[in-house]
Amino acid sequence: MTKFRLYRDSFKEQPRMLIENDEFTISSFKYSSGVEALKVHNSRGYLTFLPFEGLMIWEAVFDGLDLKMKNTFKQPYPGKQITDSYGPFQFHSGLLASGNPGSEDDHYAHGEFPLTPMDSSFVYVDEDTVTISSQVEYVKGFGDHYFANPSVTLKKGSALFDIKMFVKNLSECQEMPLQYLTHINYKFVKGAKITQNIPDRAFELRTSIPDHIHPTKEWLAFTDKVAKSGELINELDYLNHFDPEIVFFGDKLNEFVDDAVFEMTMDEKHTVKVAFNTKQFPDVTRWLMANSDLQVAAFALPATSRTEGRMAAKKNGTLIMLKPQESRSFKVTTGLED
Numbered sequence: 001m002t003k004f005r006l007y008r009d010s011f012k013e014q015p016r017m018l019i020e021n022d023e024f025t026i027s028s029f030k031y032s033s034g035v036e037a038l039k040v041h042n043s044r045g046y047l048t049f050l051p052f053e054g055l056m057i058w059e060a061v062f063d064g065l066d067l068k069m070k071n072t073f074k075q076p077y078p079g080k081q082i083t084d085s086y087g088p089f090q091f092h093s094g095l096l097a098s099g100n101p102g103s104e105d106d107h108y109a110h111g112e113f114p115l116t117p118m119d120s121s122f123v124y125v126d127e128d129t130v131t132i133s134s135q136v137e138y139v140k141g142f143g144d145h146y147f148a149n150p151s152v153t154l155k156k157g158s159a160l161f162d163i164k165m166f167v168k169n170l171s172e173c174q175e176m177p178l179q180y181l182t183h184i185n186y187k188f189v190k191g192a193k194i195t196q197n198i199p200d201r202a203f204e205l206r207t208s209i210p211d212h213i214h215p216t217k218e219w220l221a222f223t224d225k226v227a228k229s230g231e232l233i234n235e236l237d238y239l240n241h242f243d244p245e246i247v248f249f250g251d252k253l254n255e256f257v258d259d260a261v262f263e264m265t266m267d268e269k270h271t272v273k274v275a276f277n278t279k280q281f282p283d284v285t286r287w288l289m290a291n292s293d294l295q296v297a298a299f300a301l302p303a304t305s306r307t308e309g310r311m312a313a314k315k316n317g318t319l320i321m322l323k324p325q326e327s328r329s330f331k332v333t334t335g336l337e338d
Contacts, residue, residue, distance in 0.1 A: 006051055006121040011036040019123075023156045024130050026123065031075040035085075038123075040130050044159040044336075047152065050076055050088075051121035054114045055134040055150040057090040062159035062336045065270055069185040069296035079115050081108035090334075092150055094180035095138075095167055099285075099307030100210045107310060110183065112138070113148070128156045137170070144177075145170045146322075159336035160273065168327035178320040179313050181285065181303035182332045184274060188288070188295035189266040192236045196262040196300070198253055200232040203286070206247040208308070213244045233288065236297060245289040249306045254278035262300035263337070274300035275333045283318070302332050 002019075006028070010016070015029040025041040037058065038049045045062030049055060058076055060067040073087025082091060091114045093099065097107035118134040125131075133151040138144065149166040163184075169176040205227045209215060215223075222241050226233065232248060233241075253260050262274045262284075281302035289296050301307070305318035313319035322328065 002125045004123055006036075006038070006123065008036060008052060015039075019125060021125075021127075023127070024125065024154075026125075026130065033075050033077045035076045035078060037076075038132065040132065040154055042130075042154055043157050047089075047154060047161065049132050049152065051132060051134055052118045053078065053085075054092055054116050055118060055121070055132065055152070056088040056092075056114070057152065057163075058088050060089040060335070063270070065266075065336065067186055067272060067336065069187055069298075070294060071296075072293050082110045082114040085115060088185065090163060090182070090184045092165060092180070093183045093301075093303075093307070094178070095146065095148060096144055096177050096179070097310035098179040098181045098303065098305070098313075099309050100212070102309040102312050104311040105309040110181075111179070114183075130154050139170075146176060158338060160333055160338065161335050163332045163334065165330045166327065167322075169322040169324060171324050173324055175321045175323055177310060177314075178322050178328060179305055179310055180328075180330060181301055181307060182276075182281075182330070183301055184298060184332070184334055186264065186272055186297045186299065187266075188236060188242070188290045188297040190236055190239060192264050192266045192297060194234045194236075194262065194264045194286075194297075194299045196260065198250060198256050198260060198262075198284075201230070202253060202256060203232045203248045203250045206249060215244060219244060233286075236288065236290075239290045242288050242290040244291075245287060247288075247307075248286040250284040250286070251306070252282055253284060254282045260284065260300075260302075264297060264299045271337045273334060273337055274302065276302040276331065280304075280328075280330050281332075302330075 011030040015027045017027050019026040048059035068089040071087045077085040093110040097111045118136045121134040131153040147168045151164045153162045265271045283303040285301040285307045287298040305313040
């Protein structure tokens with residue numbers, strides 16, 4: 001295993017090759033916005049990481065297919081909250097709060113972590129894998145104090161990859177709230193079909209309307225019909241149904257399976273997967289949206305709770321409280337099926 005550290009001042013606007021072998025190439029560059037990026041290729045395609053900005057995956061392209069949602073951001077930007085740079089394939093939602101804040105919440109949408117500057121970032125390379133690993137210590141006076149270590153591992157000859165998060169409460173004396181979701185934004189393909197090893201009855205349509213949603217009469221009529229039927233949308237058929245967004249919550253998945261597997265068949269050749277352990281992630285969110293600016297089929301977002309903000313999770317008894325020095329680990333496998 002070869003390990004090397006990434007330094008911010010080594011990233012330039014012109015791409016720079018860092019490592020090249022028979023299977024992997026790793027190059028660094030900087031967007032004109034100033035955000036540092038690392039592109040990791042294997043024989044199937046590539047991932048573009050933002051190693052110092054929440055360890056986002058900005059791009060995911062395999063077998064010539066761009067897997068990322070359509071959006072209005074041509075490049076990533078620095079910022080304080082995810083809406084300042086809402087263009088990634090994947091980001092980490094949390095960690096002290098997650099999802100859309102409710103009326104009683106005071107946190108950003110999807111929490112403080114998505115654009116958090118990382119303290120350090122490393123690359124680990126061997127014959128069969130490349131792992132990008134970033135670390136940050138979050139601390140506030142008279143507030144929460146944690147260590148977080150997101151990482152992603154790409155394997156030889158595979159278009160599937162593992163996304164991990166480790167978080168530890170560094171306080172010696174106080175508990176820390178933990179609410180976490182792995183936000184994976186796949187592209188919306190008309191006619192795509194979704195399957196899962198979870199029964200449809202585990203899912204419920206979100207009927208509340210967040211502030212950022214501006215419903216039409218047609219959308220209200222359609223969602224009312226879906227809510228009454230109890231139907232889970234598993235096919236991306238009529239585009240006008242998904243403007244504005246459709247959201248489903250899947251709760252207590254650990255009552256059905258130990259390991260959840262969700263798949264979305266985009267066409268005859270391409271199927272993507274999201275797989276995770278339901279003890280780590282007892283909940284899942286499905287977010288579907290299609291208009292001229294944003295087209296996304298986030299068909300499975302593994303979560304520790306519903307994405308309705310921290311106070312809602314606290315009231316529902318799904319907000320995790322980490323004891324002093326306690327830690328949690330999470331893992332999601334996703335990407336294009338081999």
